[in-house]
Amino acid sequence: MHRHPAKSGPHPDKWGASPPIINDIKEFIARAGEPGCLRLAWISGPAGAGKTCIQRSVAEECLAGTILGGSFFFGRDSGRDIADGLIATLAHQFCSAVPGFREAVLRKIALDISIFSKSLLVQLQRLIFDPLEDIGEPHEWIQPKVVIVDGLDECRDTAQRKQAIHLLHALTQHSTFPFCVIVSSRPELDILTTFAEEPVQPDMRRFLLYRYDSDEDILFYLVEEFLRIRKTHPAGHTLPATWPTREVLEMLVKMASGQFIFISTIVNYVGNGNRHPGTLLTNVLSAISTPKRPVAALPSPFADLDALYTQILSVSSIDRLLLRLVLHAIPEIWRIVETNSLLTESGGPELGPSPLMLDTFFGLLPGTTNIILSQLSALIHVPNQHQTETHGPAYIRFYHKSMEDYLKAPERSGDLFQSEGDTVAQFTIAAIQNLQRWSHTLGSPSGDCGAAFGALYLCLRFTWAHIPTQYDLTISELEAATDAKLENILRFDFTILLGWILLYGRRLWSQPNDMLNHLKPQNTSLKGLRNRWLRPISKGVKILHTCDPIALPAPEDKVSTVM
Template identity: 30%
Template sequence: MSDSPSPSLHFETFRGASNFSVNELNQTDNSVHFNLNKTPGRPGLERLLAHSMRDAFHDSSDRWPPPQCHYNSRQGLRIKITDWATGREAQPKLAEVLLWMYGPFGVGKSAIAQTCADTLAEEDALGGSLFFSRPNNRNNPNYVFPSLVYQFALNSPEFANLVDQIIQKRPTLLTAARRIQFEELIVKPLREAAAKDPRIKQWTVILDGLDEVEGIDAQCDIINIVAASIRDSTTPFRWLIVSRPEPHIQRAMRAEGVAPLLSELDIPLSPKDDHEILKFFTIEVGNIRKQYNLPASWCSEAELATLVRFASGLWICVHTVVRFIGSSKSLGPTEQLRLVLSVAEKSSSRSSTNPLAAMDPFYDLIMQQIPSDVVSTIRKILLLNKVFPTHMAEINHVLELANVLGLSPEGFYAACNFLQSVLSIRDHSEKAKTIRFYHASFMDYMSDKQRSTEFCIYGDCLEELQQEVIRRINDIHSQSQGNTPVTTIPFPRPPPHNKDDPFLVYCPLVRALFPLCEEPNCVVSPSTADLLMNVQFSRIPELLKNSPCNWIGPHVVPFMGNLPIEYRDKIIRRSFTMSIPGVRWSAKPGSYILGQGKGKLVCRETL
């Protein structure tokens, strides 16, 4: 059989230089898109919200309850920051308008930033804030400035009117380069709005977790754009940027054009925090004691001291331990406390250069508590959630994951309940739900074979899930008749649903296929490659014709790189065919063929 394309297939481009899509599907990207809050008569602001990370705002329900400083902890730091932000310092120690607060993972930087954001919002001094999160997909660098612009518009009617008009006239600004977005959507409307609304000049902008924004270059670009606006006096704000002290961020902050504008605030791991951690444990343990009607002797002072030592100054450890002890999905707080104390004693001799490695024995404990017949399901949930695209806001992400795994929603929630200490399932809206991690360190642990050993989400778990998805896709292809599209099936069907309906699960299955084979660490074994060779890729656009399901083909380079060398040309290869009916060629066209024989599919790679 020759490698000529089928004349009935039409394709449209997706996601930049190294991937493609099929069947005239709508263009999208890796970012989270949200249902719009209707803004009558303001279509520009509606478009702006669609290009914003609403779940990263300081008051987002998706982050509720957010990390916060409790019981007057970190009071000195909070006062220092809010006094800097409002100009209340009698003798300013933080003289510059760009403040970089940095410290290692888990020391409570986000809690400090959140509490300061809440305080400034109450004083009408918060212009905007973004709390980035890698595991929760709040990290698209191209949405940073539109997200801030939307918050500025919420806080200033004058600014809102100007931005709404600008976007109506030039909607492409929302996908323009970051520097252009900053100039056209922030700097220019500010000139007019600030003259009418003097409150704008009192605003502080908070960017928390900059190191979790996707791409090192993007992180540095954001720093440089903000610094240039301060240097050129094009924005009146004070800027608080919070991050880990990553080498590239240190270089960017201390570069010649940025350093003179900068004040620094180091948040180290310090035994000085132990008294505040003890206070927190004492209050939270007291709350658990009351909730479960436990005796006053439960959790003695000596045991509290052990918990403080175990936390090692890591506030993320403190909060996770409290959630674990008070978990409703356990044998009760007495047994949970005993387990934590046992781990704490064993971990005292464990050493590592990674400050969060102190959490590893505790994460081991959490995973060891899960029934053996559920562990495999949980590993697959975590793996699939990590790689699965989440850009369709109208889709119930949890339902999609459950369908791929062949689980009922009830079964999915039951499995996730074993991880209450480290994650929760949050509502984006009435329909859309997603998994939210309290801290990135848990998925870092689960992704590292040396740390999580048999619980790692890669290795045998990856291979098993890859093969399950491929087999189920092949089964559906063999069951389907002709080229009947799956347009008669609601997508997704709200629960209760028939998880055995093959076409109901087809859309999420095909959306999961390539991410499971192309993401870093998602190596394809020879046995999995054998199954891929049997996939009838040509059936996918036939079955998804007119479906709202977007199927995104592979990022060619990483996909090929994860395949065994001897299988690469058999599964995906370059096509030298120079025309496909209905395709608009890019400036540097290149097409690829997926599969073999009658099951092959020609796809366009775009630059």
Template identity: 30%
Template structure:
């Protein structure tokens, strides 16, 4: 700003720097002209700019390593570039820590680079002011759409000028008046359908709000034939699955689960190797006596197995090992310690697990179920646990309802399984953890706190309950 100026004195005032042409520009400061765009100024007060993919609040954002996730990104980009897809919504889902946000971030950057397809983004984040509420979603999306199409912007500004209360209305009305109606004015002027990215839907405050968002989107697409596409990323929580499986959403949604079919172990290996190479170079003064390759291939393989397809595990390891003012080799030794006393190593991972476990209102039954999964050496059916601990039928499924991102539950999957979704084989008919790191968390009291499971005590309890079950089926003469 003021490039080349000399001998300038300025007292007071506000300044906005705009770079580029009127339709595609980067703005520092305010995002509109207060005098001529009163409507947009009103809207700006009801948006959450920190939820946009390239906001400073999210910097540095998680995103895919350039040599990973190629197949997932290729599938989504092919859907975006399809002029006539059979679905207007694309749902990416997977267990906690599977890398959904990183994929959404990378896709947002790719789509924005194409200019013609990017409509906007909203990255929910639990507990972050403005980023965990449904009523900020569509106002923020509308605000972004206004800066990618001048005609949309003009109509939206006029709508808000005539009714400045619209940002305070229910979200279904926001969707209709702030997005659908301005888009209808374009009359086929768009080169391609704008793509809206919504990440972390499960982190929006309230199950009802999450379901309402999906139903509002589906209703708008169904009734208006709006030229929009929505990419939604979330955990496979029960209420979200059920909403996507409803008749209204089922026919307009394509699904992709981040499972083993995309070979996440290979991507995690690449990510770890590159990360450790970077750490080695950044800490060369401490690594002069450490021979390369560091770490060894065996250690990399061990960490890949421990990750169990969980990118957050790999990211947490690299973050801990690469801490400033510490020797990386010593930090790695702590990670590899066989003892469970490593409470300082995985704070991010522990917070994630604790956050999910706290959503379950049946803590006593939950600990019994988790302890049983830990005790058995092979997956067991829910009915086995219900018999052993005198639970009612379907109680295990009820207790684990909010933990589907951590525990694989047999027979629970979305309608219309497609390639890349869960396929249940003979080895998958029992309860099991998605991540080996969840096992380590539960048996470490320093890490899991109220969710700690003492395996020795639980095995004793399990044995007692097991004998009681056996005795019920023994002839009376054997019980004397």
């Protein structure tokens, strides 16, 4: 069992000081204990609308009022993008929130220690409903208690998202469960459909963020966060109590146009402990007042956000070519490892975009990626050395998808723009170089993540057709590559990749020979690529199909997977 706690966020001193939506949620919680009232709520709104900020505020207020039963915050990082631990986490938190629950649930676990490997539905019955029934009448603790589940859309498996909604609905309908449940997510089609269907829809209240005055919420958030910076920043004592002025706050609210992502990026940037917050706020105000457009164009709805991104990314001490390489590499690596997670559940080498992974794959000096990203913490999560040493590999992520959208548009990102074709060619050449180097050593994937990712990349990008993924992994972009890049690619001996699959395919796929059934070269107008690269693989596949998978070398060690 493990916790998914709410991170720090805006924390009003009392309910009455909160924005309107939190006041409405407060009223919903207060009435949830009354007979016949709804006990399931869904907060829905687009990306960047402030859903997580709202949930964190509610969680902190409920915790202060001793009515928080439990919370589960989904996230994009590995381990928080699945629902496997949802019920166990809530049961663990109920041990502190519900008198007598700890003893009751421990008795259930003692009867079946394999319970955590059972289905979520079985866990719901045995870890929550059965212990609550054993406790009997709740008596004094039957006050409105709250369970918060945030970021359901971050759960990557749509089937798990649907199951989670039905489980949470079942919780609120059970006679022994004295809690209300508040879920937040983007209105993804599968989530929207599940909430709109029987039996969930009649028992659920929906909070639509667009119906609220987001300007008031954003102003409230800014006041709280700038107060926190004045109190906690090393230079905070030098800031006057009137910093920032009311005029500055109102200008920021106007510039945000309802986008919490714009405001949270500013707060992250200004709160950077390495520089004076007053100077950083001045930089922000200058950037959004006189934005430098990379390309002359009509006014863009993202102009202010783009100006902020451009300001933060304009670090003179960083090599722009290396910065562009790393920025475009991050989402490309995630596309590959997340696609592979659809194909296998086996453990494998750690291939997510860690600083070590990027340095190794692109042949950079150790520490280069950390240096490049060291001043971009307002936009990008970069694991520090302590996290890596104590918790194993951690991965680089953009805080918001708008960053990737910015990089994909030349009129927005200027010299940091890179076409998808250039990215694919860059990765393909790096994959080839890593596999060619590997062919001289035949090293294990656990000691050569560059070759392991190179093999995975070439398989997914070039030889697996019709993969059920949200990403477009076709190779049509290579048709615009330069002759020199294509020649480097066409010279590669594809049998090296087949050799890697033969030796270590089990490290990427639980049934490597079964996976080879999907190895079907993609269509391409590049005759050289078809004749010299893709067609020969069909012969190699036939040979590999004759191999007994039991005879393949087993992994030397069990390595956790990013997938």
